[in-house]
Amino acid sequence: MTSELLNHRVEGPASAPPLLLGPSLGTSYALWDKVAPELAAAHRVVRWDLPGHGGSPAGLIGPGASVGDLAGPVLALADSLGIERFAYAGVSLGGAVGLHLAVHHPDRLSSLAVICSSAHFNGAKPWEERAALVRREGPAGLAESADARWFTPGFTVPRLVQDHREADPDAYAACCDALAAFDLRDRLAEIAVPTLAVAGRQDPATPPAHLREIADAVPGAALVEIPGASHLAPAEQPEAVLTALRTHFGGPVRRGMEVRREVLGDAHVDRAQARQTPFTARFQDFISRYAWGEIWTDPTLSRRERSMVTLTALVAHGHYDELGMHVRAARRNGLTPEEIGAVLLQTAVYCGVPAANSAFAVAQRVLEEEAAG
Structure with a gap:
C-alpha cells in the first residue's frame, strides 16, 4: 500500500x-x-x-x-x-x-x-x-x-x-x-x-x-x-x-428561493415563476442561485443595509420598474418610509436631482399603495 x-x-x-x-x-x-x-x-x-x-x-x-x-x-x-x-x-x-x-x-x-x-x-x-x-x-x-x-x-x-x-x-x-x-x-x-x-x-x-x-x-x-x-x-x-x-x-438555489420570497414576497415570486419559459429558465436559476442564494445570504451586510444599497444602485441606473419592487422589499426588510426617503435624498446628491425626482415619484406611489392596502 x-x-x-x-x-x-x-x-x-x-x-x-x-x-x-x-x-x-x-x-x-x-x-x-x-x-x-x-x-x-x-x-x-x-x-x-x-x-x-x-x-x-x-x-x-x-x-x-x-x-x-x-x-x-x-x-x-x-x-x-x-x-x-x-x-x-x-x-x-x-x-x-x-x-x-x-x-x-x-x-x-x-x-x-x-x-x-x-x-x-x-x-x-x-x-x-x-x-x-x-x-x-x-x-x-x-x-x-x-x-x-x-x-x-x-x-x-x-x-x-x-x-x-x-x-x-x-x-x-x-x-x-x-x-x-x-x-x-x-x-x-x-x-x-x-x-x-x-x-x-x-x-x-x-x-x-x-x-x-x-x-x-x-x-x-x-x-x-x-x-x-x-x-x-x-x-x-x-x-x-x-x-x-x-x-x-x-444549497444556494433552495436557500436563494427562500430568501427571494422573504424579501420580495410570495406574490411577486409566484408571478415570476408563472412567466418562466424554457428560454428564461436558466436565467431564473441564475438569479435564485447567485443573487439570492449567494449575495443576499451573505451575513456581512444586514438585509436593511442591502435594501439601501439596492435602492441607490437602481436609482443610479434608472431602473425605476425594479425600484418599485425594491421599495416594497425595503419595507419588508424593516426600513421606514422616512429612511427610504433619506436614502433617495442621498441619491439626489450622488446620482443627480432628476434621477432622485423620478425615484421619489415611484416610491411615493408604492408607499401610498401600501398604506391604502
Whole structure:
C-alpha cells in the first residue's frame, strides 16, 4: 500500500460547500466533464479517480479489496484538502463508496446522491470471474464491450472507453473484488443523510429496480429515473443529471428561493415563476442561485443595509420598474418610509436631482399603495 492520494481535480470557489464526485469502474473523473463545471458554480467540486484509473496510483488497493478500502482514500483526500463534511455523488462503484460512507462515516456526509448504482451488484460470481479475466488478460478486451454495457445504442464517449482500456489490471481486478463483496441492503435504513437515487431507465447493469430498492429503504430518500440513459448517465444525459443534482444538493438555489420570497414576497415570486419559459429558465436559476442564494445570504451586510444599497444602485441606473419592487422589499426588510426617503435624498446628491425626482415619484406611489392596502 502507499500513502499517496487519489488523483483528483478541484473546481469552484474554495469557500463554497464541498461536493465530491465518484466515478464508475473503468472510467476516470472525465465521466463528470459535462456536469462538474456547472456544479462548480455553487460548490467546491472535487472529482477523483479510482486506484489504477486515470492518474491514481494502482497501489492504493490490492487483491481482496472492499468498498471500505476505496472509501478510506476518499476520506484521506478530503482530509488533505481541509474538508470535514461534504456532499457526495457517485456513479456505480462510486455510488457504492457513497453508500459505505453514509453507513460507516455519517459524520462526514451532508447529503448523498447514488447514480446508476446499487446496494449490491448481483452476487459475487460475475465479479470474481471478471477479476480473474482481467488479471489474466488485462482490461483491453473488456473495453471492446464497454459501449454496450455503458451507453444506449449508438452513443459513446471515446475518452471513457480509452480510460477502461488503460486501467491498471491489478487495480481494476481489486475493484471487481470490492464489488463482489459489497452488499449493504441490511444497512440502508441506517442512512440518515438526505439521499437521492438516480436511475438510467435503459441501464442493464444497475436497472431502475436497484435504485428503487435504495430509495424505498433509505428514510426520506427520493428517486429520479432518467430516460435515454444507460449506466453512465452523467456522460449520456448530463443536463438531466445536473438538474437532479442541483435540486437535491440545493444549497444556494433552495436557500436563494427562500430568501427571494422573504424579501420580495410570495406574490411577486409566484408571478415570476408563472412567466418562466424554457428560454428564461436558466436565467431564473441564475438569479435564485447567485443573487439570492449567494449575495443576499451573505451575513456581512444586514438585509436593511442591502435594501439601501439596492435602492441607490437602481436609482443610479434608472431602473425605476425594479425600484418599485425594491421599495416594497425595503419595507419588508424593516426600513421606514422616512429612511427610504433619506436614502433617495442621498441619491439626489450622488446620482443627480432628476434621477432622485423620478425615484421619489415611484416610491411615493408604492408607499401610498401600501398604506391604502
